[in-house]
Amino acid sequence: MGRSDRGELVQGTLDMLVLKTLVRGPMHGWGIAQSIQQISEEVLRVEEGSLYPALHRMELDGLIDAEWGQSENKRRAKYYRLTTRGLKALDEETAHWQQLARAIARVMETA
Amino acid sequence: MRKFAKRLAALWHRHRLDRDLEDELAFHLAMNAQHGGRPFGNTTAFKEACRDLWAFPTLEAWWHDLRFAFRMLVNTPLLTAAAIVALALGIGANTTVFTVVSSALHFDMGVDHIERLVALHPGEGLNSLDPALQAPTDFLNLRGQIKTVDHLAAYRFFAANVSDSHALPERFWCVQMTPSGWAMVRQQAILGRGFGPEDERADAQPTVLLTHKVWQNRYGGDPAILGKTIRVNDEERVVIGVMPVGAQFPEDADLWTPLTLRDVSDPVVRRELLVFGRLAPGVTLAAAQSEVNGVAKRSIASQVNGPVVRVRLFLEMIGVYQVRPVLIAMVFAVGFVLLIVCADVANLLLARAAARAREISIRIAIGAGRARIVRQLLVESVLLATAGGVGGWLVALAGLHWFDAMSSQGHRPSWMHFSMDAHVFAYLAAISIGAGILFGLAPALQLAKVDVIGAIKDGGRGAQGPRGRKLAGMLVGIQMALCVVLLAASGLLIHSTVKLYNAPLSVDASHVLTMRLDLPAAKYSSPDRVNAFYAQLKAALTSVPGVTRVTLGSHIPMLGFRYTRGQAQGGTAQQLAVITAGEDYFRTFAIRMLRGQAGRGQAVVNESFALKYWPGEDAVGRRVQVGGRSFDVSGVAADVQADVMHPLDRFAMVYLPFDGDPHASVFVMARTAVAPGRLIEIFRRTVQGLDANLPAQDVTPLADRIALQRLNVSSFSLLFAIFAAIALALAWVGLYAVVAQAVSRRTQEIGIRMAMGGTRRDIFALVVKQGMRQVAWGFVAGIPLALVVSRALSRQLVGVSPLDPATYVGVAVVLGLAGFLGSAIPARRAVRVDPLAALRYE
Numbered sequence: 001m002g003r004s005d006r007g008e009l010v011q012g013t014l015d016m017l018v019l020k021t022l023v024r025g026p027m028h029g030w031g032i033a034q035s036i037q038q039i040s041e042e043v044l045r046v047e048e049g050s051l052y053p054a055l056h057r058m059e060l061d062g063l064i065d066a067e068w069g070q071s072e073n074k075r076r077a078k079y080y081r082l083t084t085r086g087l088k089a090l091d092e093e094t095a096h097w098q099q100l101a102r103a104i105a106r107v108m109e110t111a
Numbered sequence: 112m113r114k115f116a117k118r119l120a121a122l123w124h125r126h127r128l129d130r131d132l133e134d135e136l137a138f139h140l141a142m143n144a145q146h147g148g149r150p151f152g153n154t155t156a157f158k159e160a161c162r163d164l165w166a167f168p169t170l171e172a173w174w175h176d177l178r179f180a181f182r183m184l185v186n187t188p189l190l191t192a193a194a195i196v197a198l199a200l201g202i203g204a205n206t207t208v209f210t211v212v213s214s215a216l217h218f219d220m221g222v223d224h225i226e227r228l229v230a231l232h233p234g235e236g237l238n239s240l241d242p243a244l245q246a247p248t249d250f251l252n253l254r255g256q257i258k259t260v261d262h263l264a265a266y267r268f269f270a271a272n273v274s275d276s277h278a279l280p281e282r283f284w285c286v287q288m289t290p291s292g293w294a295m296v297r298q299q300a301i302l303g304r305g306f307g308p309e310d311e312r313a314d315a316q317p318t319v320l321l322t323h324k325v326w327q328n329r330y331g332g333d334p335a336i337l338g339k340t341i342r343v344n345d346e347e348r349v350v351i352g353v354m355p356v357g358a359q360f361p362e363d364a365d366l367w368t369p370l371t372l373r374d375v376s377d378p379v380v381r382r383e384l385l386v387f388g389r390l391a392p393g394v395t396l397a398a399a400q401s402e403v404n405g406v407a408k409r410s411i412a413s414q415v416n417g418p419v420v421r422v423r424l425f426l427e428m429i430g431v432y433q434v435r436p437v438l439i440a441m442v443f444a445v446g447f448v449l450l451i452v453c454a455d456v457a458n459l460l461l462a463r464a465a466a467r468a469r470e471i472s473i474r475i476a477i478g479a480g481r482a483r484i485v486r487q488l489l490v491e492s493v494l495l496a497t498a499g500g501v502g503g504w505l506v507a508l509a510g511l512h513w514f515d516a517m518s519s520q521g522h523r524p525s526w527m528h529f530s531m532d533a534h535v536f537a538y539l540a541a542i543s544i545g546a547g548i549l550f551g552l553a554p555a556l557q558l559a560k561v562d563v564i565g566a567i568k569d570g571g572r573g574a575q576g577p578r579g580r581k582l583a584g585m586l587v588g589i590q591m592a593l594c595v596v597l598l599a600a601s602g603l604l605i606h607s608t609v610k611l612y613n614a615p616l617s618v619d620a621s622h623v624l625t626m627r628l629d630l631p632a633a634k635y636s637s638p639d640r641v642n643a644f645y646a647q648l649k650a651a652l653t654s655v656p657g658v659t660r661v662t663l664g665s666h667i668p669m670l671g672f673r674y675t676r677g678q679a680q681g682g683t684a685q686q687l688a689v690i691t692a693g694e695d696y697f698r699t700f701a702i703r704m705l706r707g708q709a710g711r712g713q714a715v716v717n718e719s720f721a722l723k724y725w726p727g728e729d730a731v732g733r734r735v736q737v738g739g740r741s742f743d744v745s746g747v748a749a750d751v752q753a754d755v756m757h758p759l760d761r762f763a764m765v766y767l768p769f770d771g772d773p774h775a776s777v778f779v780m781a782r783t784a785v786a787p788g789r790l791i792e793i794f795r796r797t798v799q800g801l802d803a804n805l806p807a808q809d810v811t812p813l814a815d816r817i818a819l820q821r822l823n824v825s826s827f828s829l830l831f832a833i834f835a836a837i838a839l840a841l842a843w844v845g846l847y848a849v850v851a852q853a854v855s856r857r858t859q860e861i862g863i864r865m866a867m868g869g870t871r872r873d874i875f876a877l878v879v880k881q882g883m884r885q886v887a888w889g890f891v892a893g894i895p896l897a898l899v900v901s902r903a904l905s906r907q908l909v910g911v912s913p914l915d916p917a918t919y920v921g922v923a924v925v926l927g928l929a930g931f932l933g934s935a936i937p938a939r940r941a942v943r944v945d946p947l948a949a950l951r952y953e
Contacts, residue, residue, distance in 0.1 A: 030139045030143070034146075048139065048157065049156060049157055049160070052160070056161045057164055060165070061114065062114075071138065073141075076134055076138065077135075077138045078134070078138070
């Protein structure tokens with residue numbers, strides 16, 4: 001499955017990235033993966049084996065909604081869309097993440 | 112909650128979920144193909160992971176395990192069938208015994224805390240026969256004084272003649288009890304009222320309460336009976352109520368009458384009273400006894416040399432309570448049978464486990480957790496046990512049917528019902544699942560520890576690892592140990608039964624017909640009338656062809672006596688065993704007279720009595736005082752067993768002349784020249800010819816009465832013997848299987864041994880030794896346990912010590928023989944091994 005040491009997602013951050021990506025509008029799984037990869041300039045790689053279970057889990061938890069639609073290449077595709085609960089979860093996760101990042105940064109600077 | 116609904120929807124549209132997953136995957140792959148992207152990886156894992164999310168994870172896994180377990184069981188039909196049959200027998204036997212024992216020991220007589228009820232019997236402590244000295248400890252005085260026993264009550268139990276305008280006169284059993292006793296009865300009258308304190312007054316209106324049975328049978332369930340007057344023993348009583356079904360306290364009676372203060376003051380009544388009550392909260396039996404002793408000491412200290420009144424548990428008067436240790440031992444015994452079954456099934460599964468090692472290894476290799484494997488295997492064994500439980504239920508139904516039929520031959524109290532209630536089903540479920548876990552756990556843990564690489568390389572030939580073999584050997588040892596306990600218990604009981612049956616009866620019981628009569632005291636109110644009736648009856652019966660001699664008495668020889676306070680000349684006052692004997696009593700039963708003879712108005716004592724009170728002296732001419740009357744001793748009779756159940760005990764007894772007491776039950780006994788059973792009808796008709804309203808009760812040959820008494824011991828022995836036989840057979844199968852497996856596993860080794868010059872004898876000894884070692888272990892481990900169990904049985908043993916060496920030697924022989932056969936049969940197969948073939952075997 002071609003794991004690389006770098007680019008592996010920090011545990012628990014995938015959900016946040018997916019939610020953030022969906023803020024821009026509904027998207028299918030492949031698109032989400034591509035988007036994260038492109039925006040992170042290929043640093044972050046999303047493994048499909050983690051992405052889809054995460055999507056389904058969030059759908060079950062009501063953070064995102066899904067509906068089937070036509071893709072740009074006229075295929076049947078499943079589009080995921082942020083719900084209000086998902087938006088709230090994203091805010092919380094973002095705040096949590098920023099706090100964590102700042103803390104790590106402080107430690108790294110003083111050392 | 113929403114999650115649950117979504118999952119439920121997914122479960123409902125299972126195929127749609129699958130299709131959606133496929134489509135999502137297909138879309139992703141298509142996009143990858145079109146735009147380039149990373150290879151997807153394991154698509155099956157993706158689908159599995161997503162599908163699991165939508166499922167009820169645990170539920171589905173259980174369902175999966177269950178389906179898989181079912182397939183596994185169906186795949187090995189023989190093994191499954193064998194296990195289910197064994198389990199059904201084991202679980203069924205346990206359920207039967209549990210049902211019987213729990214209903215027998217439930218004592219559901221309609222009284223709360225029946226285990227705290229105490230009976231107050233006259234003790235040996237009073238050193239005088241003076242009735243004035245008894246007064247301070249009689250019922251009324253005790254009731255006023257003692258604080259440790261609540262609701263102190265008294266009752267007597269007698270046959271009563273009931274007559275009214277409804278039907279012909281009928282004989283019923285009547286309990287006459289002080290209303291204080293009614294305070295303890297839980298049931299309320301379903302019609303009218305029960306007794307209250309007002310019914311105890313000396314001037315109270317005479318009343319009667321009916322059981323549901325009498326109300327239905329005699330009065331057709333008509334509520335209008337309330338307030339009507341019926342005659343009970345020719346005394347008019349108003350029916351005040353009807354009790355519900357199951358109200359049976361303190362005896363199996365048909366009606367209840369109140370015991371008033373006026374009744375209690377009658378010395379004849381007082382003599383028959385049974386005093387009882389309930390221990391006050393927190394009070395022990397010993398505390399109650401010491402308070403009663405204190406009462407006696409305060410008033411009559413000079414004449415007291417022990418308890419004047421003995422406080423005992425009420426339940427001790429009930430026959431079933433006395434055999435409680437045996438019943439509990441029976442629960443253990445049958446539990447052991449189930450344990451042996453479990454060990455057998457565990458061995459079967461261990462053997463199969465060896466064959467499944469490869470399958471399990473592969474499942475572990477592709478990622479199944481060991482816990483999951485254990486769970487899967489446990490689900491299998493519990494499923495197996497559940498099937499066994501269903502079979503066990505059927506076995507229990509049949510067992511209870513049989514037991515019900517068997518026990519209704521004896522005197523079964525009416526509160527004892529053998530029905531499978533919720534408790535029984537809970538027990539059935541618990542032992543089934545418990546058994547499943549018990550026999551499944553060892554093989555499951557064994558398999559989960561399987562050496563994955565080795566087992567896969569091994570090609571699944573199914574070699575049982577050394578741990579598995581050790582476990583199988585241990586199981587056989589445990590089986591043998593349990594067998595020892597059951598064999599010892601049944602051996603002791605059988606030995607005791609044999610002794611009981613072989614003990615010579617002091618009286619030839621083969622040609623004797625007996626019946627009981629209760630003359631209504633109202634009609635036969637004086638000794639003269641009673642005696643006149645019996646003289647007539649005796650004449651009529653003696654003239655029946657086939658009857659050689661007729662007599663009457665208060666008891667049949669060997670089947671009971673009455674304790675009455677009395678005093679042998681020169682001795683102290685105490686309880687004497689008394690039988691009232693009519694003319695020809697000794698001649699009818701051919702009881703030898705050692706000295707003198709029975710004389711009119713005179714007493715006869717038995718040999719033990721004469722030896723006990725007048726050792727080395729002539730008993731004839733001495734005097735005995737019984738119940739306020741004094742008798743000359745005119746003869747000494749040979750000892751007769753006082754109790755067929757204890758044929759070896761000697762017992763001091765005194766025979767008093769028949770006095771025509773209008774209140775007493777009488778047995779009429781006849782020696783016959785023909786089979787006594789043929790005369791039953793004639794006896795009945797003869798009695799009816801003299802008094803159309805007098806039923807002849809229990810017209811039964813003496814031999815049948817004795818057999819009935821012995822049924823108790825012989826049926827317990829039979830049950831234990833059945834359990835022991837089943838246990839032995841099952842343990843034998845276990846041993847055989849383990850040894851046979853060892854032989855087939857060691858075929859190669861045996862071949863080498865033979866090739867190296869080992870003789871057939873050596874090989875045979877090798878195999879048999881292995882089997883016998885386990886038997887020996889089991890024997891050693893089982894003996895201490897057997898000693899504990901046989902102690903519990905000791906009261907049921909007649910003339911046999913719980914340590915009876917013959918029984919234990921017998922157990923060793925039986926076990927050794929079974930062990931030898933169990934290992935000799937596979938050993939024979941071992942010696943037939945062809946060394947060349949065995950070496951090529953690999």
